[in-house]
Each structure stands twice: as C-alpha cells, then as structure tokens.
Amino acid sequence: xxxxxxxxxxxxxxxxxxVQQENEAAGSGxxxxxxxxxxxxxxxxxxxxxxxxxxxxxxxxxxxSHAHGGDDxxxxxxxxxxxxxxxxREHPFIVTEPGEVAxxxxxxxxxxxxxxxxxxxxxxxxxxxxxxxxEKCPTKVTNQVFRFAKAAGASYINKPKMRHxxxxxxxxxxxxxxxxxxxxxxxxxxxxxxxxxxxxYKPLVTIAARQGWDIDAIFNSHPRLSIWYVPTKLRQLCHxxxxxxxxxxxxxxxxxxxxxxxxxxxxxxx
Amino acid sequence: xxxxxxxxxxxxxxxxxxVQQENEAAGSGxxxxxxxxxxxxxxxxxxxxxxxxxxxxxxxxxxxSHAHGGDDxxxxxxxxxxxxxxxxREHPFIVTEPGEVAxxxxxxxxxxxxxxxxxxxxxxxxxxxxxxxxEKCPTKVTNQVFRFAKAAGASYINKPKMRHxxxxxxxxxxxxxxxxxxxxxxxxxxxxxxxxxxxxYKPLVTIAARQGWDIDAIFNSHPRLSIWYVPTKLRQLCHxxxxxxxxxxxxxxxxxxxxxxxxxxxxxxx
DNA sequence: AGAAGGACCAGTGGTCCGTA
DNA sequence: AGAAGGACCAGTGGTCCGTA
Numbered sequence: 208x209x210x211x212x213x214x215x216x217x218x219x220x221x222x223x224x225x226v227q228q229e230n231e232a233a234g235s236g237x238x239x240x241x242x243x244x245x246x247x248x249x250x251x252x253x254x255x256x257x258x259x260x261x262x263x264x265x266x267x268x269x270x271x272s273h274a275h276g277g278d279d280x281x282x283x284x285x286x287x288x289x290x291x292x293x294x295x296r297e298h299p300f301i302v303t304e305p306g307e308v309a310x311x312x313x314x315x316x317x318x319x320x321x322x323x324x325x326x327x328x329x330x331x332x333x334x335x336x337x338x339x340x341x342e343k344c345p346t347k348v349t350n351q352v353f354r355f356a357k358a359a360g361a362s363y364i365n366k367p368k369m370r371h372x373x374x375x376x377x378x379x380x381x382x383x384x385x386x387x388x389x390x391x392x393x394x395x396x397x398x399x400x401x402x403x404x405x406x407x408y409k410p411l412v413t414i415a416a417r418q419g420w421d422i423d424a425i426f427n428s429h430p431r432l433s434i435w436y437v438p439t440k441l442r443q444l445c446h447x448x449x450x451x452x453x454x455x456x457x458x459x460x461x462x463x464x465x466x467x468x469x470x471x472x473x474x475x476x477x
Numbered sequence: 478x479x480x481x482x483x484x485x486x487x488x489x490x491x492x493x494x495x496v497q498q499e500n501e502a503a504g505s506g507x508x509x510x511x512x513x514x515x516x517x518x519x520x521x522x523x524x525x526x527x528x529x530x531x532x533x534x535x536x537x538x539x540x541x542s543h544a545h546g547g548d549d550x551x552x553x554x555x556x557x558x559x560x561x562x563x564x565x566r567e568h569p570f571i572v573t574e575p576g577e578v579a580x581x582x583x584x585x586x587x588x589x590x591x592x593x594x595x596x597x598x599x600x601x602x603x604x605x606x607x608x609x610x611x612e613k614c615p616t617k618v619t620n621q622v623f624r625f626a627k628a629a630g631a632s633y634i635n636k637p638k639m640r641h642x643x644x645x646x647x648x649x650x651x652x653x654x655x656x657x658x659x660x661x662x663x664x665x666x667x668x669x670x671x672x673x674x675x676x677x678y679k680p681l682v683t684i685a686a687r688q689g690w691d692i693d694a695i696f697n698s699h700p701r702l703s704i705w706y707v708p709t710k711l712r713q714l715c716h717x718x719x720x721x722x723x724x725x726x727x728x729x730x731x732x733x734x735x736x737x738x739x740x741x742x743x744x745x746x747x
Numbered sequence: 748a749g750a751a752g753g754a755c756c757a758g759t760g761g762t763c764c765g766t767a
Numbered sequence: 768a769g770a771a772g773g774a775c776c777a778g779t780g781g782t783c784c785g786t787a
Contacts, residue, residue, distance in 0.1 A: 296751050296787075341716025343707075344693065350779055367752050367782065399749065423614065436780075437613075446611025566767075566771050620759055637762065637772050669769065706760075 297363050300400045302393045316375075316390060316403075322364060323376045323435075329356045329364075330434055347434050374441045375407045380432045381425065385410050411441060412448050420449040567633050570670045572663045586645075586660060586673075592634060593646045593701075599626045599634075600704055617704050644711045645677045650702045651695065655680050681711060682718050690719040 303315035330345065330352045337344040345351060348369070356364045379386040389410065393403040415422050422445045427433045573585035600615065600622045607614040615621060618639070626634045649656040659680065663673040685692050692715045697703045 299750050341712060341719070343712070365752055366780085368750095370781075371751090401749065439781075442611060442613070449611070569770050635772055636760085637774095638770095640761075641771090671769065709761075 297368075302390060302398055302400060302403045304391050304394055305387045319372055320376055320379050322369065323373075324431070325361060326352065326356065326364060326369060327431060327434055329359065329361070332359075347436060370436075370438065372404065373435050373438050374411055375404055376435070377426065377432055377441070378407045378411055380429050381414055382410065408441060408444055412444050415445045416448065416452065420445055567638075572660060572668055572670060572673045574661050574664055575657045589642060590646055590649050592639065593643075593705075595631060596622065596626065596634060596639060597701060597704055599629065599631070602629075617706060640706075640708065642674060643705050643708050644681055645674055646705070647696065647702055647711075648677045648681055650699050651684055652680065678711060678714055682714050685715045686718065686722065690715055 298309075298312045298314050300316065300319055301309050301313040303309055303317065305317065307315055307317075309315035309318070326348050330348050333352050333355050334344050350366070353364065353366050353369075375386075378389070386407075389406060390403070393406060398406075411422075415425060418425055422437055422442055425432075426435065426437050568579075568582045568584050570586065570589055571579050571583040573579055573587065575587065577585055577587075579585035579588070596618050600618050603622050603625050604614050620636070623634065623636050623639075645656075648659070656677075659676060660673070663676060668676075681692075685695060688695055692707055692712055695702075696705065696707050
C-alpha cells in the first residue's frame with residue numbers, strides 16, 4: 208500500500224501539472240522532502256483511496272481483469288490509464304530551470320535531483336538496518352539499496368537511470384550556481400536532456416582541474432555526493448584532460464600541472 | 478623468472494631451516510621487508526641459478542619429463558622434490574613465539590603475518606597502477622590484488638588463506654603485546670594452529686567492547702588493518718556479544734552499554 | 748529521433764569441500 | 768586428525784540494447 212502510494216505520486220503528481228506550493232524550496236536544492244510535501248499537499252487524500260487502481264497497464268497479462276476505481280477524477284486522454292498490472296515507464300525528463308515544473312507528461316530536473324536525495328534516504332535506512340543486525344554496512348548506493356527502494360514502493364527508482372545522470376547531480380552538488388546557469392542556458396538553446404547531460408561533463412572537469420584532478424576525492428569530500436560511484440566516463444574525461452594538460456605544460460615549458468584548462472585530445476570521449 | 482624466484486624462496490627459504498639474521502626485526506612486526514632480507518641473505522645467488530627447477534611436482538602430467546637440476550644441494554627426503562610443473566602446497570603453520578622460526582616443513586606465525594604485509598605492498602602497487610591509468614583505485618585487498626600477487630610470482634598468497642587468518646593479524650596489529658602473549662600461551666599448551674586461531678577472537682571482542690562495539694571503525698582506523706575486510710565471524714561475534722551485554726545491562730538495571738564484558742550467549746559462534 | 752529501464756555479463760566477496 | 772587452497776556460487780557494478 209505504501210509502495211503503491213509512492214508509485215502513484217511519482218507518476219501522476221509530478222508529471223502532469225505544475226505544483227505551485229513550495230516550489231522555491233524544491234528549486235533551492237535544500238529541502239529533501241519538498242517534493243513529497245508539495246505532492247501530498249495536492250493529493251492529500253490519495254493515500255488510502257487509490258493505490259493499485261492507479262497503476263497503469265501495458266502488459267499482455269491481466270487485460271481482462273480490470274478493476275477500475277470509480278473515483279478516477281483525472282481528465283486524462285492517455286490510453287495507458289487502466290487497471291492493469293505492469294507499470295508504465297516514467298515520463299521522460301526535459302530541461303527545466305530551477306524551480307520550474309515540467310508540463311505535459313514530462314519530468315523536470317528538480318525532480319531528477321530529488322530522486323538522488325531519495326536514494327540517499329533509502330541508503331540511510333539500509334545502513335540503519337544493517338547496523339541493528341550487525342551486518343556489513345554499505346557506504347554507497349548499491350544494488351541492495353535499489354532493491355530496498357523498489358521493495359519500499361519507489362519503483363520509479365532504478366539503477367540505470369540513476370547512474371546515467373550521476374554526474375549531472377554531481378555538478379548540482381558541487382556548483383549549484385553553475386548547474387543552474389547551465390540549465391537556463393540549455394533550455395534557452397532548446398536542447399534536449401541528452402545534450403544538457405553531455406554539457407554537464409565539462410564544468411566538472413574544470414572543477415577537477417582546480418583540485419588536482421582527483422575526482423574520487425572530490426566526490427568523497429561532499430556528504431551527499433560521496434555515496435555515489437564516480438561514473439566511468441567522468442573518470443576517463445578527467446584522466447584524459449589531465450594528460451593533455453600535462454602534455455601542454457611540458458610543451459610550453461611550464462611545470463605547473465593541476466591548474467589551467469589544457470587542450471587535451473579528449474574529443475573522442477565527449 | 479621473478480615469479481619463480483619468489484615462489485622458491487617462500488617454499489624453501491622459509492619452511493625448512495631457521496633464519497638467524499634479522500630475526501628480531503621479523504619478530505617485532507615492524508620491518509615489512511625483514512623476511513625477504515633474511516632470505517636473500519641466505520640464498521643470495523638463488524635468483525639466477527634456480528628457478529623453475531626448484532618447483533615441486535605432484536601432478537599427473539609431466540611425470541616422465543623431469544628436468545632435474547644438477548645443483549640440488551638440499552638434504553631432502555621429501556618425495557615431492559622434482560622437476561614437475563605443479564606446485565606443492567605451502568607447509569602448514571604451527572604456533573610459534575614471536576621471533577621463533579618454525580622447523581621441519583612448517584611455517585611460523587611471523588611468516589603468516591609477513592604475508593599480510595606483502596599483500597599490503599601488492600595493494601599499493603595495484604593502487605599506483607590504477608592512479609596512473611586513471612582507473613578505479615581499490616582501497617582493500619580485492620581479488621584484483623590477489624591476481625596481481627600471483628602474477629608477480631607470489632603464488633603462495635591466496636584468498637582463502639589470507640581471509641582465514643585475518644582476525645589473527647588484526648589482533649597482532651591492534652594489541653601486539655596481547656597477541657604475543659597469546660602465542661606463547663598457546664604454544665605452551667601445545668595447541669595446534671586451529672586452536673590458536675579460535676583463541677584470537679576473544680581478545681578482539683574485548684577490544685571492540687571497549688570501543689563501542691564498532692569493529693568496522695576499529696579496522697578502518699588502523700592503517701595496516703584498514704585494507705582488510707572485517708571477517709564475517711568476527712562481526713557476528715561482536716554483534717552477539719553486544720546484544721548479550723545490552724541484555725545483561727538491562728537485567729542489572731544498568732544503563733551503560735559499550736563497556737563491560739557481558740555474559741552473552743555466543744557459544745554457538747565460538 | 749530521444750529516452751527509460753529490464754536484463755544481461757564479467758568479474759567480486761565469500762568460503763566450502765575435495766585434496767594431500 | 769588438521770590444514771592449505773582450487774574452485775564454486777550468489778549477488779555486484781556496470782551498462783547495453785530491445786522497447787515504447
């Protein structure tokens with residue numbers, strides 16, 4: 208029941224219509240519970256009333272055993288609303304400005320970053336359970352945490368998605384101003400999510416350059432970022448750029464490595 | 478060649494005869510290279526001369542293609558000395574006092590602990606390689622490190638053995654005096670290695686009790702121990718004993734948890 | 748076309764049990 | 768019997784690619 212509630216909220220509360228209350232909190236990146244609060248504010252009574260009925264189908268099984276809830280008050284022309292068993296995919300992300308809520312079956316980037324905060328909360332629960340039982344205690348968001356999230360009803364959280372955008376979240380954590388600026392610029396240019404995601408690499412490499420190229424240390428020294436594995440591609444980019452910078456330094460007779468944005472040959476990675 | 482040298486040294490330099498030089502260094506637990514130095518001192522020229530020939534057989538293959546080295550100057554009645562391909566097992570450990578060298582096809586405990594130091598050096602090499610190549614850098618002795626050790630010729634190092642005695646090494650790291658006393662007492666009582674190994678758990682649990690039962694924190698705060706995974710059984714023992722202590726504290730009306738050596742029901746684990 | 752995520756795979760931590 | 772370690776196995780990190 209709890210599982211289904213979370214599920215339904217994520218799908219229907221967050222994708223379709225703007226949530227007016229507490230948008231400033233969600234946009235600030237500070238309040239981890241802002242999304243839940245905002246959503247609960249709008250769908251206050253949803254918890255007990257709906258649930259399984261609000262799941263969407265798209266499966267071959269159970270198509271004739273629909274159990275339509277009589278109180279479906281959504282004006283929705285989506286063909287996949289029904290009483291099936293399988294759950295539809297999350298709405299795709301679009302580039303939104305900080306505080307902006309996505310319209311029309313899309314999810315915004317504040318929601319994306321919120322998922323990372325949710326994972327952190329699930330990790331903390333897994334850690335507390337492990338400590339109580341005297342078992343190994345994970346320090347990162349592992350498969351175990353994803354399994355726990357799913358069992359807790361957060362079926363919209365999955366490993367491929369979270370891993371895909373980790374470096375975007377990293378930029379959000381490490382340089383929120385820069386992250387916000389990039390979001391506005393990407394939206395301005397009308398870029399899709401993939402292009403914005405790609406664009407997040409460069410400022411991170413610049414940050415790494417300033418801090419001795421140690422991307423692991425950068426992740427580990429940030430309390431909310433330290434629970435995420437450094438993405439392979441970001442690691443490779445930092446390494447390639449460092450090599451390029453070192454090469455440029457040698458060529459120019461400089462001895463400084465770790466500063467400067469060298470012209471490394473990293474085009475094949477970006 | 479380098480591989481075979483290390484291999485031969487471990488097998489023949491360390492098991493058969495006492496090494497007189499630098500025994501005090503080996504016994505002190507300080508000098509990581511003491512065993513190598515002592516062995517190289519005795520078998521100075523072994524490197525180039527021997528090698529493959531000193532390996533021992535015991536395989537079904539190659540039993541007719543022996544290539545006996547003519548310079549085998551060992552007075553050895555062991556039937557497995559020969560020119561085969563497969564390598565015999567390491568000599569079993571016996572309980573030795575600090576500084577004592579095992580005689581008669583046995584290995585002593587200073588040598589056991591030395592293997593842990595060797596693993597640490599292999600880990601450091603793997604870490605340096607990873608950093609150079611911009612790859613993930615292990616913080617623990619992983620499968621990768623065991624593979625590296627094997628490839629570097631330290632075929633006498635293997636995962637099951639190292640994991641089996643980790644808690645013994647932990648006691649050696651955390652309370653060398655206590656560890657030494659236990660070794661002397663175990664030898665006095667004529668115990669075999671298995672009994673000594675079992676006896677190593679209790680003092681560790683006592684140490685954990687003093688430090689709030691956090692065995693992970695205890696391992697991680699020691700520079701040489703932090704690279705080893707906490708053994709499952711030690712973790713379970715600490716947890717069981719803590720529960721027992723907490724129960725005893727409740728029964729006695731005390732509110733202190735984390736001190737005291739409670740009478741927990743951990744017999745089934747020990 | 749752009750994107751979400753089920754499901755696969757190589758290599759891991761853990762240790763059993765056939766071996767000597 | 769006591770002990771060393773090859774080899775197995777469940778569950779991991781990583782991400783591809785069939786799906787919508």
